[in-house]
Amino acid sequence: MNYYSDNEILRHYLGHPLLKRIVEAKEQGYSQADKYNYAPADFAEAVEGYEQVLELVGELCAEYIAPNAMAVEEEGPSVENGRVKYAPATEHNLDLFRKAGLMGVSLPRCYGGLNFPMTVFTLIEDVVSRADAAFGNLWALQDCAETINCFGSDKQRERYLPRVCAGATMSMDLTEPDAGSDLQSVRLKATYSEEDGCWYLDGVKRFITNGDSDIHLVLARSEEGSVDGRGLSLFIVEKECGGVHTRRLENKMGIHGSPTCEIVFNRARAELCGSRRMGLIKYVMSLMNGARLGIATQSVGLAQATYNEALEYARSRKQFGKEIINFPAVYDIVGTMKARLDAARSLLYETARNVDMTNIFNDIARERSLTPEERQESKIFAKKADALTPIVKGIASEIANQNAYDAVQVHGGSGYMRDYLCERLYRDARITSIYEGTTQLQVVAAIRYATGGFYSQLLNEYLSENVPESLQPLRVRVQNMCDKYNEALERVQSFGDQEIIDFLARRIYEMASYSIMSSLLLLDAAANEELFLPSLNRFIAISEAIVAGHSTYICNFVPELINYFKQK
Amino acid sequence: MKLNIIVLAKQVPDTRNIGEQAMNADGTINRSALPAIFNPEDLNALEQALLLKEQNPGSRITLLTMGPQRAADILREGLYRGADEGILLTDRAFAGADTLATSYALSAAINKIGEYDIVLCGRQAIDGDTAQVGPQVAQQLGLPQVTYVRRIVTIEDNRIVVERSIGNGVETVAAPLPLLLTVDGSAAPCRPRNAYRLLRYHRAAVPSELSVGENGKKPADESVLKEWSLADVNGDASRCGLGGSPTKVRKVENIIFQVKESKRLTADDADIKALVGELLANHTIG
Numbered sequence: 066m067n068y069y070s071d072n073e074i075l076r077h078y079l080g081h082p083l084l085k086r087i088v089e090a091k092e093q094g095y096s097q098a099d100k101y102n103y104a105p106a107d108f109a110e111a112v113e114g115y116e117q118v119l120e121l122v123g124e125l126c127a128e129y130i131a132p133n134a135m136a137v138e139e140e141g142p143s144v145e146n147g148r149v150k151y152a153p154a155t156e157h158n159l160d161l162f163r164k165a166g167l168m169g170v171s172l173p174r175c176y177g178g179l180n181f182p183m184t185v186f187t188l189i190e191d192v193v194s195r196a197d198a199a200f201g202n203l204w205a206l207q208d209c210a211e212t213i214n215c216f217g218s219d220k221q222r223e224r225y226l227p228r229v230c231a232g233a234t235m236s237m238d239l240t241e242p243d244a245g246s247d248l249q250s251v252r253l254k255a256t257y258s259e260e261d262g263c264w265y266l267d268g269v270k271r272f273i274t275n276g277d278s279d280i281h282l283v284l285a286r287s288e289e290g291s292v293d294g295r296g297l298s299l300f301i302v303e304k305e306c307g308g309v310h311t312r313r314l315e316n317k318m319g320i321h322g323s324p325t326c327e328i329v330f331n332r333a334r335a336e337l338c339g340s341r342r343m344g345l346i347k348y349v350m351s352l353m354n355g356a357r358l359g360i361a362t363q364s365v366g367l368a369q370a371t372y373n374e375a376l377e378y379a380r381s382r383k384q385f386g387k388e389i390i391n392f393p394a395v396y397d398i399v400g401t402m403k404a405r406l407d408a409a410r411s412l413l414y415e416t417a418r419n420v421d422m423t424n425i426f427n428d429i430a431r432e433r434s435l436t437p438e439e440r441q442e443s444k445i446f447a448k449k450a451d452a453l454t455p456i457v458k459g460i461a462s463e464i465a466n467q468n469a470y471d472a473v474q475v476h477g478g479s480g481y482m483r484d485y486l487c488e489r490l491y492r493d494a495r496i497t498s499i500y501e502g503t504t505q506l507q508v509v510a511a512i513r514y515a516t517g518g519f520y521s522q523l524l525n526e527y528l529s530e531n532v533p534e535s536l537q538p539l540r541v542r543v544q545n546m547c548d549k550y551n552e553a554l555e556r557v558q559s560f561g562d563q564e565i566i567d568f569l570a571r572r573i574y575e576m577a578s579y580s581i582m583s584s585l586l587l588l589d590a591a592a593n594e595e596l597f598l599p600s601l602n603r604f605i606a607i608s609e610a611i612v613a614g615h616s617t618y619i620c621n622f623v624p625e626l627i628n629y630f631k632q633k
Numbered sequence: 634m635k636l637n638i639i640v641l642a643k644q645v646p647d648t649r650n651i652g653e654q655a656m657n658a659d660g661t662i663n664r665s666a667l668p669a670i671f672n673p674e675d676l677n678a679l680e681q682a683l684l685l686k687e688q689n690p691g692s693r694i695t696l697l698t699m700g701p702q703r704a705a706d707i708l709r710e711g712l713y714r715g716a717d718e719g720i721l722l723t724d725r726a727f728a729g730a731d732t733l734a735t736s737y738a739l740s741a742a743i744n745k746i747g748e749y750d751i752v753l754c755g756r757q758a759i760d761g762d763t764a765q766v767g768p769q770v771a772q773q774l775g776l777p778q779v780t781y782v783r784r785i786v787t788i789e790d791n792r793i794v795v796e797r798s799i800g801n802g803v804e805t806v807a808a809p810l811p812l813l814l815t816v817d818g819s820a821a822p823c824r825p826r827n828a829y830r831l832l833r834y835h836r837a838a839v840p841s842e843l844s845v846g847e848n849g850k851k852p853a854d855e856s857v858l859k860e861w862s863l864a865d866v867n868g869d870a871s872r873c874g875l876g877g878s879p880t881k882v883r884k885v886e887n888i889i890f891q892v893k894e895s896k897r898l899t900a901d902d903a904d905i906k907a908l909v910g911e912l913l914a915n916h917t918i919g
Contacts, residue, residue: 103832114832121826166828179828 068131068192069123072369074407075188077593078414079112087182087418088112090425101174115185121165122189126196130158134197137322138489147310149277149324151203158200159232168207169230172214176226183424187362187417191410194366195373198493199322201366203275205359209235209282212352213301215427216339221301225280236278237352238270238302238328245272246506248284248345249294253330255285264300264337266308266330274500276326277311279304282352283335284344299344299352300335308333319492354451356501357458358413358420364458364465364497365413367490368406371465371472374487375399378476389475398475402468404603408582409461411589416453422446449523452514453581459507460578462497469494511577512570516558520577521551527584532591539590542605543583546612550576553619560624568627572615579608634789636692638682639743641754641770642675642711644704648759649673671707674755676714676823678816681785682753683715683824689788693717695746699727699738705839708858712834713826718856720746721839724863729875732761736769738873741866743774750810751793756781756817767815778813779806783820 069075078084088111089095095111097104105111133154140152151159162168171186172178181189186208194201210229213221229235244250253268266285270276281302288296302309308331315325339348379390379399389395426443429435435443472487473480480487498504514520524547532540553576557569583605590597646667654666679696686692696711698704699722708719722742730738743752752771757764764780771778779795783803786794791810796803798819839860863870871877898904913919 103829105832110836114835117831117835118828121828121831125825161825164827165825166830170828179832 066127067123068126068195069119073596077596079115083418084184087421091182097174119188122192125161125165126192129161130196130200133158137197137199141321142314142324144311144314149311152322155322162204163232168232172210172226172230176222177230183421184414184417190362191366194363195370198363198367199320201363202323206235206275208355208359209237211355212282212348216348233279234275235280236273236275238273238281238283240270240272242271251284251286251297253285255287255298255300264335266300266333266335268330271327273326273328274323276328284349287341294345295342297344298341299338299348301338302333302335306334319495353501354454357454358416360497360501361413361457361461364461365410367465367494368409368468371468371487371490372402372406375402375472375475395475398471400603401607402471404600404607405464405468407600408586408604409464411585412457412582413461415585416457419446419450419453423450452519455507455510456578459504463504465494465497508570508574511574515554515573515577524580524584527588530588532587536591539601539605540587543587546580546583546609549612549616550580553616556619565624569619572618576612576615579611583608634689636685636689636751637749638685638692638694639746639749639752640679640682640694640696641739642696642698642707643672643758644669644700644707645672645758645760671710672755672758674757674816674818677818677820678753678755679711679714680821680823681816697742699735702841705842709834709837713830714824720859720861722861726863726870726873731878731880732763732765732769733879734873734877736766736773738868740770740773741868742861745866752813754815756815767813771813776811776813777808779808780815782814782816
C-alpha cells in the first residue's frame with residue numbers, strides 16, 4: 066500500500082503549469098546543484114525528486130502511520146513533572162519521520178532543509194493527514210519555522226532552523242484563557258531585563274497544540290499598559306532554557322495523539338523575534354495564514370480518509386441481496402463525498418500555488434528591490450493567497466465534517482461503534498472548523514474580498530481560461546452561478562448596513578466558495594477530463610443547488626428578518 | 634574503531650504480496666506480476682551495518698549484489714537508507730547459478746574489495762529459502778561465521794559479541810574479526826529511506842543502465858555505484874553460473890499437503906531406525 070501512488074489526483078497537482086515557475090524561482094534557476102548534492106539540476110529532476118519523496122511518505126503513511134493511529138489515540142500523551150510524554154507509537158512515528166529526513170521540508174538548504182515549495186509540502190501533509198490527523202499536527206508544526214525564516218534575525222535563523230530540520234518540534238503559543246478568537250486581549254507578560262540583556266515571559270497559555278515543544282513561538286505583551294494588538298510582540302522560547310512547563314493536558318473529543326496543553330511561563334528566558342509591537346499585526350497574521358493552509362490540508366486529508374472508508378464499506382456491505390453502493394440513496398452520498406473532496410483539494414492547491422508565488426517574491430525582495438513589474442505581480446499573488454486562505458480553511462474544514470458525518474451514516478449502526486475507523490475520523494474532523502480560527506472568523510476574514518469585488522474578479526479570470534468544447538456547457542453553468550453570486554452580493558450591499566452584511570456574510574461566502582471551487586474543478590477537468598469529469602458534473606449540480614438556495618434567501622431577505630433571529 | 638563492512642543483498646520477487654496474476658497458467662511464476670524488492674532479511678543485515686557505522690564513525694558500508702541490471706535498484710535503495718557504495722556483480726556467465734556458484738562469485742567480488750572487517754547478510758532469501766549462501770561465502774573465504782544473528786552487542790579490539798536466535802531462546806556468542814554474520818528477521822527493522830539521500834541518488838546509475846539510455850539517469854560517482862563482471866573479479870568461469878552449479882532441478886511440481894495414511898511409531902530404537910531407512914529409501918531425506 067502507498068497513500069501517495071494509490072491516488073492519481075495527487076500527482077495531477079505536480080503537473081500544474083505554474084509549478085514550473087515556482088520551482089525555478091525556488092531553486093534560483095537551478096544554481097544550487099553545484100553547492101548541494103541533493104539539489105536538482107533542472108525542472109524534470111526536481112519533479113522526479115518530489116515524486117520520490119512523496120512515494121516515500123506514502124509508503125511510511127500506509128505501512129506505519131495509519132496502522133499506528135489506533136495506538137496513538139488509545140495511549141495518548143501524558144504529563145509527568147511538567148513535561149509531556151508522547152505515546153510510544155507517537156515517538157515511533159516521530160523517529161521514523163526524523164530518520165526519513167522529513168522535518169525541514171520547506172526550509173532553505175543552507176539551514177539543512179529540503180527547500181520544497183509549499184505546494185509540495187502541502188501534498189505531503191495531505192498524505193500524512195489521511196493516515197493520522199493527530200500525528201499530522203505534530204509533524205506539520207515544523208511550518209512555524211517559516212516565521213523565524215521570514216522575520217527572525219540571521220543569528221536566529223542559524224540557531225533554530227538547523228535544529229528544526231534535525232527534528233526539534235515546534236509550537237505556536239497564542240491562545241490564553243481570555244484570548245481565543247480575540248488575540249488582541251493577550252496578557253502574557255514580557256519584561257526586558259537590562260541586567261541580563263534578554264526578555265522574560267510570565268503567564269499562562271491555554272489550548273496549545275504540542276505545548277511542550279522544543280522551540281516555542283510565543284505572543285506576549287511587551288508594552289506595559291497597552292491594551293490592544295499593538296502592544297504585542299513575538300518571542301522565541303527554548304524548552305531547554307527552562308521556565309516553561311505544561312500544567313495539564315486537555316481531554317479532547319478527537320485528535321487524541323496531539324497533546325493540547327495548558328502551559329505556564331515562569332520567568333522563561335525569551336528572544337524577541339522581529340520588531341517590537343509587530344507580534345500580532347504582522348508576524349502572527351503570517352503565522353496564522355500558514356497554519357490555516359495547514360488546517361485546510363488536514364481537512365482535505367481527513368475528507369479523503371472518510372471517503373475511502375465510506376466507499377469501501379458501501380462496496381462490501383450487503384443488504385437486500387446486494388452491496389449497498391448500488392442503492393441510489395447510498396451512491397448519492399458517496400459520490401457527493403468524492404465531489405466535495407476533489408473540489409476542496411482543487412482549491413487547496415490553487416491556494417498553495419499562490420502562497421508559493423507570494424513567498425518567492427518575498428524572498429527576492431529580501432535580496433534586492435523588486436522591479437515595478439515584479440512588485441505589481443507580487444501584489445496580485447499575495448492578494449490571491451490572502452483571499453483564498455480563509456475560503457479554503459473554512460470550506461475544506463466544513464467539507465471534512467460533512468464527509469465524516471456521511472461516512473458514519475453510510476456505515477449505519479456499525480459506524481457508531483469504536484470498531485470502525487470512521488468513528489475516530491468523525492471526532493478528529495470536528496476540530497478542523499474550530500481551531501486556527503473558526504469558520505465564522507474565516508467568513509469575517511473573507512467578506513471584504515467579496516464586498517471589494519475581488520472574488521468576482523477572480524471568478525472572471527478563472528472562467529476566461531480556455532476549456533475544450535466538450536466542457537463548454539458546464540462552463541456556462543458555472544458562469545450562471547457566478548452571475549447569481551454577483552446579483553446576491555449587489556443586493557446585500559444595497560442595504561448599506563453593516564449588521565445586514567455581517568448577517569448575510571456566510572451565505573455570500575459560501576456562494577463565492579462554491580463558484581470558485583466549481584471553476585477550479587472545471588480547469589482541472591480541462592487538463593485531465595478523464596480524472597475529473599465525474600466529480601465536476603456532481604459538484605456543479607451540488608453547487609448550483611447551494612448557490613440557488615442562498616440566492617433565494619438573499620432575494621427574499623428583508624431587514625426585519627434579523628429581529629426574528631435575535632434571542633429575547 | 635573504523636570498520637569496513639560489506640553487506641550482501643539480493644533482489645527477490647515480492648512473494649509476500651502475491652496477486653492474482655502471480656502464477657502463469659502452466660504453474661510457473663509470472664515474474665512481471667511480482668514486484669522486485671530488497672530481500673527482507675538483507676534489510677535487517679543492512680540495519681545492523683548502519684547501527685555499527687553510527688557507533689563507529691568513519692566506518693564504510695559497501696553493498697554487494699549479484700544479479701541482472703535491474704538489481705541496481707536495490708543498490709540505490711541501499712544508498713537511500715545509508716550505505717556508502719554499491720557494487721553490482723553482473724555477467725551472463727553468472728546466470729543460472731545455484732547457491733554454491735553464487736557464493737563463489739560473491740566471494741570473488743569480496744576478495745576484490747579486499748579490506749573488510751565484517752560481512753553481513755540476511756539469513757535467507759524469500760524466493761529460494763535455502764539459507765545457504767551466507768555460510769557458503771564464509772566457507773569460501775575461510776571466515777568464521779555466526780548465523781541467525783539478532784543483535785550485535787559490542788565490537789572492540791577485533792572481537793565481536795552478538796546475540797543469535799536459537800528458536801526458543803537467545804545465545805550470546807563472541808568471535809574474532811574478520812567474520813561473516815547472517816542476520817534474521819528478529820533483528821531491528823531497517824530504517825526508512827532518507828529524503829536527502831533519495832534526492833541525491835535517485836538518478837545515480839551503473840554504467841550498463843546508462844548505455845541503454847535509462848530515463849534521465851546520470852552517471853553515478855564511481856565511488857558510489859560500481860559494476861563488475863566475471864573478468865573484473867578474476868573469477869573462474871567454470872565455477873560460475875549454470876555450469877558451476879551442482880544443483881540440478883529435474884522438475885517442479887505443486888505439492889498439496891494431505892494426510893493420506895498415518896502410522897503410529899514407538900520411541901524405541903528399532904522403530905526409529907526402520908523409519909529412517911524407509912525415508913532414505915524413498916528419497917524423502919538424503
